[in-house]
Amino acid sequence: MVEINKELIEKVAKLSNLKLTEEETKKFEKDFKEILNAFKVLDEVDVSKVESSFRPFEERNHLREDIVRESLKDPLAQIKNKENNFFKAPRTV
Amino acid sequence: MIDDPEEIFAECKKINEKYNYFTEVGQGAGDSNKGMLNGLYITVKDNICVKALDATASSKILKGYMPEFNATAIQRLLNQGATVIGKTVCDEFGFGSFNTNVGLDFKIPKNPVDVTRVTGGSSGGAAGITALANFRHVAIAESTGGSIECPAAFCGVVGFCPTYGLVSRYGLIDYANSLDKIGIMSKKVDEMIPVFNAMIGQTICSDSTVVDQRPKEFKPRKLKVGIIKESLKGMDSHVEKEITRTINALKKIANVEEVNLPFTFKYGIPTYYLIATSEASTNLAKLCGMRYGIQGDVEQKTFNEYFTEIRSANFGEEAKRRIMLGTFARMSGYRDAYYIKATKVRTLIIQEYKKLFQKYDVLISPTMPIVAPKFEEVKKLTPIQNYMMDILTVGPNLAGIPHASIPIHKSGLPVGLMAMTEHLEENKLFHFLKLVEEL
Numbered sequence: 001m002v003e004i005n006k007e008l009i010e011k012v013a014k015l016s017n018l019k020l021t022e023e024e025t026k027k028f029e030k031d032f033k034e035i036l037n038a039f040k041v042l043d044e045v046d047v048s049k050v051e052s053s054f055r056p057f058e059e060r061n062h063l064r065e066d067i068v069r070e071s072l073k074d075p076l077a078q079i080k081n082k083e084n085n086f087f088k089a090p091r092t093v
Numbered sequence: 094m095i096d097d098p099e100e101i102f103a104e105c106k107k108i109n110e111k112y113n114y115f116t117e118v119g120q121g122a123g124d125s126n127k128g129m130l131n132g133l134y135i136t137v138k139d140n141i142c143v144k145a146l147d148a149t150a151s152s153k154i155l156k157g158y159m160p161e162f163n164a165t166a167i168q169r170l171l172n173q174g175a176t177v178i179g180k181t182v183c184d185e186f187g188f189g190s191f192n193t194n195v196g197l198d199f200k201i202p203k204n205p206v207d208v209t210r211v212t213g214g215s216s217g218g219a220a221g222i223t224a225l226a227n228f229r230h231v232a233i234a235e236s237t238g239g240s241i242e243c244p245a246a247f248c249g250v251v252g253f254c255p256t257y258g259l260v261s262r263y264g265l266i267d268y269a270n271s272l273d274k275i276g277i278m279s280k281k282v283d284e285m286i287p288v289f290n291a292m293i294g295q296t297i298c299s300d301s302t303v304v305d306q307r308p309k310e311f312k313p314r315k316l317k318v319g320i321i322k323e324s325l326k327g328m329d330s331h332v333e334k335e336i337t338r339t340i341n342a343l344k345k346i347a348n349v350e351e352v353n354l355p356f357t358f359k360y361g362i363p364t365y366y367l368i369a370t371s372e373a374s375t376n377l378a379k380l381c382g383m384r385y386g387i388q389g390d391v392e393q394k395t396f397n398e399y400f401t402e403i404r405s406a407n408f409g410e411e412a413k414r415r416i417m418l419g420t421f422a423r424m425s426g427y428r429d430a431y432y433i434k435a436t437k438v439r440t441l442i443i444q445e446y447k448k449l450f451q452k453y454d455v456l457i458s459p460t461m462p463i464v465a466p467k468f469e470e471v472k473k474l475t476p477i478q479n480y481m482m483d484i485l486t487v488g489p490n491l492a493g494i495p496h497a498s499i500p501i502h503k504s505g506l507p508v509g510l511m512a513m514t515e516h517l518e519e520n521k522l523f524h525f526l527k528l529v530e531e532l
Binding site for chain 2: 002008009012013015016017018019020024028031032034035038039041042045047050051052053054055056057058072073075077078079080081087088089090091092
């Protein structure tokens with residue numbers, strides 16, 4: 001059984017690219033405990049011989065014909081951070 | 094009934110002042126075709142893209158995002174002459190059962206029957222305007238775990254959700270791809286059928302749909318109806334009274350029997366929330382202040398600092414909670430125990446429905462166990478109590494079967510009956526809904 005504590009909540013927040021306030025961290029710790037406790041009921045289901053359903057109903061990819069069509073007029077029209085027709089992102093290193 | 098576009102816009106604005114149903118009232122682009130939907134005005138849930146109208150999914154992080162294209166489902170309606178007249182408010186990205194989880198700076202919609210009560214969610218604005226529109230209107234909404242059925246029941250309108258994959262999701266701001274379905278709300282069943290038929294299929298975009306399959310034909314005959322026994326526990330007295338009366342009336346025109354769906358009732362909620370939040374946590378990763386909506390100053394900041402700052406300041410509380418839950422459920426070390434486990438339990442849930450459909454044409458249950466609660470009652474609920482409210486609606490959504498909520502109350506607050514059929518049996522479902530409408 002996983003132990004829900006402040007460190008875990010902070011780790012999950014970091015992976016989610018979220019910075020939580022002290023108050024939010026406390027609240028989510030409490031919520032996680034309650035929610036995951038209620039979800040524990042799934043432990044009793046034996047799924048050893050069951051396949052996953054990543055979709056409820058068969059779907060297929062439908063590719064359009066490879067023909068030239070009108071593209072977006074100006075994909076950068078609504079972008080504030082741009083330079084020479086490129087998105088301008090924050091530095092990575 | 095009014096029919097002048099200017100009068101309709103004015104009417105929508107007036108309704109919006111009192112009830113907060115719209116994120117934007119205005120005409121979508123390209124509404125000049127002639128077809129079978131001429132003269133029909135449609136509102137579109139704010140998580141579906143309409144050219145020239147903002148698409149925010151009622152989230153502050155998407156403020157200012159105006160798509161340059163129409164979602165496929167919407168384009169198909171425009172091709173038949175429908176006119177878009179506005180975008181309707183929802184829980185942020187669809188994350189809610191009462192439409193009280195709107196994004197930061199958005200207004201919470203009020204129930205059309207009693208303004209001290211919620212509309213239900215997440216498609217609350219869509220249900221509210223459907224109830225109050227005094228012009229020819231249907232609402233285009235979307236359900237992931239009950240977002241069409243719940244507000245339809247609380248607001249007293251018909252809310253329909255088709256087989257998963259039958260309507261293109263291109264242009265839908267996704268919450269959980271394996272669950273999201275675009276559907277329809279209207280006052281009467283007959284109003285939504287031509288809209289549904291026009292909406293199925295693709296346009297020119299690449300897409301994943303079951304578009305090569307069509308809803309099956311249905312020749313009217315006496316139906317075999319299963320009432321889900323587990324759903325009859327825990328109803329409030331008004332819901333119980335209306336449901337009992339409806340079942341008794343149904344017995345005169347159909348073969349009605351009680352059936353059991355114990356597995357889905359026990360495991361549906363955790364299965365739904367683990368899958369939905371896992372998918373949401375990846376889908377919402379793209380919302381980071383670069384391509385869509387809110388943008389900050391990228392200078393002097395590192396990659397992660399910038400994204401984290403934008404996301405923390407602009408997602409609402411429930412959005413953060415679901416992103417966190419989904420991230421946790423997919424984390425190394427927990428993925429198999431939570432996310433993968435849930436996808437396997439989902440298989441068993443689908444099988445449980447399939448087995449019943451070998452014997453029954455239609456399954457029914459109340460849509461919601463309660464009538465629309467008051468705002469202060471919803472405030473008292475903890476997150477897990479909130480999630481439990483979806484107990485009746487997550488099943489058909491996990492199974493991807495067509496289902497609908499139809500109003501059945503003869504007096505008092507609205508009550509919805511939910512009906513479900515096997516995959517691709519939309520025509521049988523519509524037939525049944527029309528029978529219920531006549532009861």
